[in-house]
Amino acid sequence: MARRNHGGPTSAPSGTPSPATPAATPGRQREIVWGSAYQLTTWYASAYPAEYDSAEVLHICDRCFKYMRKEATLHRHLAECQQLTPPGLELYSDHGQPSQPTKQLHQPRLQSLRIFEVDGKAHKLYGQNLALFGKLFLENKTVSYDIDRFYFYVLTRTFTSDGVTAVQVLGYFSKEKASLEQHNLACIVVFPPFQGQGHGQLLIDLSYTLTRREGGSGTPERPLSAQAERSYRTYWQKAVLSALHEHSREYYALDRLCRQTGMTGDDVMTTLYRLGLVQHWHSQAVLCIPKDDLQQRIDRVNISRFPILKPRALRDWTWDSVSP
């Protein structure tokens, strides 16, 4: 099968847009072969063992993320790999994705988007390999080998191509099982071939859905990459405006906005300031939302597709079933 090449910062990807390709760490780019379909140029260094890091091209399974030095080894592995889906609990299953209209007879037909929760303690090798791969596209993060402390929420798409059904991993976010600092997300990455399609917003929405189910509020671990910062700002604006829209009252309470969104008070306030909805009156911050103005803002950011996760696609589970 011909591989689709998705380049890094100095090699613009063709096909799928990659609007936020960052500047890479100098000297850190390298070529990898990912499964049978993709050849990628990485953006940042990871922490693969030295004997693999020194290989001219690293070969990585797109199902279990096992890494290999030689192409022939990858081919043999792909024929035998038993990891058809990420291991763990399926939290989300959206079978309602329409097929993209296409004139190509053999264009893959998307069937569903699914998200799996992988417990790092129960699936240590998968978690380690996934984290090593994700780091190739993540700035400002280190790969923790203490995988036990994390859950990984892995987004996949299932599609049929030439009569064969396959599962493709699109990206993931990790989350500490117990965070003293209200962190509801440690790292988030959507792999380059699948960026610019709203998958990052979907994963962020899941992180806040999990937080609301815990009955608290949360915030992503800092620092955020420029790419993640843009995604979060977009998400926070939609979440806050959607909550204000539901409020529909003269007076708005910060704690209620936090409960509705799952966001921390700091993130809600920062977003309100960015939206220009806060004024100062006698040294006090006052929320000032003329009704016409609110509607205009809501129309501008198009909150009609909010929340992003489809409620009917969320599996019925309780937080007790996924607690550490």
Ligand SMILES: [Zn+2]
């Ligand atoms: Zn594999």
